[in-house]
Amino acid sequence: MKLVVQVKLLPTPEQAAALDATLRACNEAAAWVSGKAHALQVFGRTLLQQCAYAEVRARGLSAQPSLHVLRKVADAYTALHAQVKAGLLGGEHSPRRAKALAKPIEFRPHAAQPFDDRCLSWQMADRTVSIWTVAGRMKNVAFTGEPEQLSRLAEHRQGESDLVLRNGKWFLVATCEIPERPLNNNPSGFVGVDRGIVNLATTSDGDNHQGRKLCVYRKRMARQRAEIQAKGTKSAKRKLKERSRREARHASHTNHKIAKEIVAEAQRTGRGIALEDLGGIRERVRLRRPQRATLSSWPFHQLGEYVAYKAQRAGVPVVVVDPAYTSQTCPRCGHVDKRNRSCRDWFACMVCGLAGPADHVAAVNVRQRANAAWAFVSTPNAAVSPTCRRGQSRAASQQLKHTAPVPGS
Numbered sequence: 001m002k003l004v005v006q007v008k009l010l011p012t013p014e015q016a017a018a019l020d021a022t023l024r025a026c027n028e029a030a031a032w033v034s035g036k037a038h039a040l041q042v043f044g045r046t047l048l049q050q051c052a053y054a055e056v057r058a059r060g061l062s063a064q065p066s067l068h069v070l071r072k073v074a075d076a077y078t079a080l081h082a083q084v085k086a087g088l089l090g091g092e093h094s095p096r097r098a099k100a101l102a103k104p105i106e107f108r109p110h111a112a113q114p115f116d117d118r119c120l121s122w123q124m125a126d127r128t129v130s131i132w133t134v135a136g137r138m139k140n141v142a143f144t145g146e147p148e149q150l151s152r153l154a155e156h157r158q159g160e161s162d163l164v165l166r167n168g169k170w171f172l173v174a175t176c177e178i179p180e181r182p183l184n185n186n187p188s189g190f191v192g193v194d195r196g197i198v199n200l201a202t203t204s205d206g207d208n209h210q211g212r213k214l215c216v217y218r219k220r221m222a223r224q225r226a227e228i229q230a231k232g233t234k235s236a237k238r239k240l241k242e243r244s245r246r247e248a249r250h251a252s253h254t255n256h257k258i259a260k261e262i263v264a265e266a267q268r269t270g271r272g273i274a275l276e277d278l279g280g281i282r283e284r285v286r287l288r289r290p291q292r293a294t295l296s297s298w299p300f301h302q303l304g305e306y307v308a309y310k311a312q313r314a315g316v317p318v319v320v321v322d323p324a325y326t327s328q329t330c331p332r333c334g335h336v337d338k339r340n341r342s343c344r345d346w347f348a349c350m351v352c353g354l355a356g357p358a359d360h361v362a363a364v365n366v367r368q369r370a371n372a373a374w375a376f377v378s379t380p381n382a383a384v385s386p387t388c389r390r391g392q393s394r395a396a397s398q399q400l401k402h403t404a405p406v407p408g409s
Contacts, residue, residue, distance in 0.1 A: 001177075001180050001309070001313060002176070003175075003176050003178050004174065005145070005152055005153045005174050005176050006171050006173050006174075007144065007145035007149065007150070007153065007172050007174070008145060008171055009141055009143050010142040010143060011141050011142075011170055015138055015141055016170065018133040018135045019133060019138075019170060021133065021135065022132075022134050023111070023113055024109050025061065026061065026065060026068075026069055027107040027109050027110070027111050029069045030069050030072055030107040030111070031107045032055070032056075032059075033048065033052045033056065033073045034105045034107065037051075037073060038105075039104075043077040043078070045070065045074040048070045048073060052070060053066060053070065062132060064118045064119050065115075065132060068114050068115070071114075072113070076105045080100065080101075083100075084097060084100070084101070112164045114160045114161070114163075115131065115132070115162070116159075116160050119132040120132070120172075122153075122157070124154045127142060128141055128142050128143065131163070156178055156179075157174050158176065159177075161173060161175070180312060182315050183315050183316075183317060184270065184272065184315050184316060185317070187272040187317055189271045189272070189371065190204075190271055190274040190367050190371060191205060191262065191265060191272070191273050191367065192204035192274045192365070192366035192370065193275050193307070193366065194276065194326065194327075194359050194362040194366055195275070195276065195303060196300075198345075200255075200258060201303065202359035202360055202362070203265075203363055204360070204363040206360055207261075207262075207265070208357075208360075214250070214251065214254055217250060218247065224243065252302065255303040255306050259303060259306035259310050260310060263311050263314055263316055266311070267314045267315070267316050271316075272317035272319060273316055273318045274318075274319050274321055274366045274367050274369065275308075275318060275320050276320070276321060276322075277320045277321065277322060277323055278304070319373055321366055321369040327341055327347070327358055327359075327365075328340050329365050330349035330352060330354055330361075331361060331364045331368060332352055332354045333351050335350065335351040335352070337350050341358050344358065345357065345359075
């Protein structure tokens with residue numbers, strides 16, 4: 001699987017000036033190519049190279065950087081057209097879609113620029129790189145990073161690296177091809193994971209990863225953000241961007257830790273991981289105004305992505321199940337009733353009396369649906385009835401009639 005490693009460059013003032021001039025020259029050339037591509041309605045790599053390669057070279061770029069500029073422009077238009085085709089910019093007569101297609105794609109002066117092994121070479125022993133610039137080949141540019149990241153970079157780096165300028169600091173983002181462990185096709189069970197706002201993740205084993213600290217942090221950031229927004233100055237807007245990035249990094253770090261613990265436990269016990277399919281949840285639920293901001297800033301999708309890629313790397317299977325009524329269904333008798341969950345934190349079955357923390361009960365239901373879904377998926381086709389072969393989503397919605405009670409209830 002592909003992962004990226006980011007290292008920080010430590011250039012001298014002269015080296016930083018050369019890198020800055022290089023990014024500006026490459027992105028100015030990319031903006032010019034984008035305008036020509038839009039005017040001629042030519043977006044393919046080969047056609048763009050035929051139309052604009054000589055002019056890009058005349059702007060002072062070498063052969064290989066010129067090709068990277070042309071490919072960057074072509075890839076940008078490919079991504080734009082893919083968004084249009086998928087309907088992400090609205091329908092055929094959408095003003096948003098018309099605005100996106102009416103003008104050429106713009107490139108910021110300091111947008112990232114790719115470098116291949118002809119333009120960039122790594123000296124891992126010396127912790128330096130040699131990189132092409134508009135001022136010539138620049139050697140002995142120092143870099144640093146975390147030991148684990150540097151080890152991964154030395155062992156698994158493949159393909160291109162991107163030169164990035166962020167907040168006045170220089171970075172190289174390299175692609176690494178990490179070997180995956182063989183997938184466990186015969187898990188001994190599943191770890192059900194219920195994701196929420198108050199409790200970011202609760203597992204069927206009873207582990208509760210509370211998000212109270214994250215919620216308190218976000219409320220404090222929201223208050224400070226409101227105070228800064230009230231000023232409306234340029235410096236206030238810059239500060240808002242800085243705080244937004246800081247908040248995103250904090251949430252990402254929290255999700256990384258939770259995902260790592262869940263995957264490690266599943267790998268240690270030889271089990272898979274079961275997640276709820278929460279796609280489109282913002283469109284499905286109706287909330288009061290005070291709750292909308294909380295749901296919009298809820299990082300559940302990021303947590304699911306982190307769990308999925310860490311599990312893939314560890315060879316742990318992941319099953320996505322139907323989330324309907326997981327918090328209102330009794331995992332022992334199967335009774336479904338919204339009265340089973342009289343409050344947010346507690347579950348008590350109206351029929352059999354099973355009681356316990358609501359998030360834990362939901363995680364147990366997620367685990368049971370994954371067991372049912374995996375049984376259908378792993379059964380040979382000859383032994384599966386036509387009704388059961390309609391898809392995993394049908395199997396995931398089934399409840400097991402004979403299940404163990406919730407531990408500790």
